[in-house]
Amino acid sequence: MDRCPLTPNKMSERIEKAKALFREGFNCSQSVVAAYADLYGYTPEQALRMSAAFGGGIGRMRMTCGAACGLFMLAGLEKGAVVGSNSQAKGDTYTLVQELAAEFKRRNGSLICAELLGLKAPEGSPIPAERTPAYYAKRPCIEMVQEAARIWEDYLAKTGEKAAE
Numbered sequence: 001m002d003r004c005p006l007t008p009n010k011m012s013e014r015i016e017k018a019k020a021l022f023r024e025g026f027n028c029s030q031s032v033v034a035a036y037a038d039l040y041g042y043t044p045e046q047a048l049r050m051s052a053a054f055g056g057g058i059g060r061m062r063m064t065c066g067a068a069c070g071l072f073m074l075a076g077l078e079k080g081a082v083v084g085s086n087s088q089a090k091g092d093t094y095t096l097v098q099e100l101a102a103e104f105k106r107r108n109g110s111l112i113c114a115e116l117l118g119l120k121a122p123e124g125s126p127i128p129a130e131r132t133p134a135y136y137a138k139r140p141c142i143e144m145v146q147e148a149a150r151i152w153e154d155y156l157a158k159t160g161e162k163a164a165e
Helices: 008-024 028-040 044-054 066-079 087-108 113-117 133-138 141-158
Strands: none
Touching (some): 008 028, 008 141, 028 066, 028 141, 044 066
16 A cells, blocks of 8 residues: 655654544544544545444443554555455455554553453443543543554554655
8 A cells, every 4th residue: 555655753743643633532543543544545534434433442342442443444554455365465464463463562551441441341331431631530541542653653664654745
């Protein structure tokens, strides 16, 4: 996939954009995906819609962290197979996802939303919590968004993104 190149300054702007999107009320997955989706030809609306179901540990079930899911969606945009029989592209995608997952877990201690939030069980409700100062103070979600964006930045830097946007 040919993507628009990024300079180091543009990269750090993407991390800040992901955090700002989360502060605006978008979920963790949306915040990560929307910060980078234009690199792959997606509009903000498309990015927000395609990643909407993955917040709250996938539909607020507190399973795989939504920020990590957003990171994995970016991996699919980067390497995903567009021909069903392309097992090489599938393998490349799965390899990248496994590498990203290992790095996310190394940096954050888990890939599981409930564990990152310190929950013993999901809240049992699909209704998201109101975004208040107390919400932001007790939840590590913005840090997970930031780390997922940093991991993607590291990947982009490693793969040779050097030219100006």
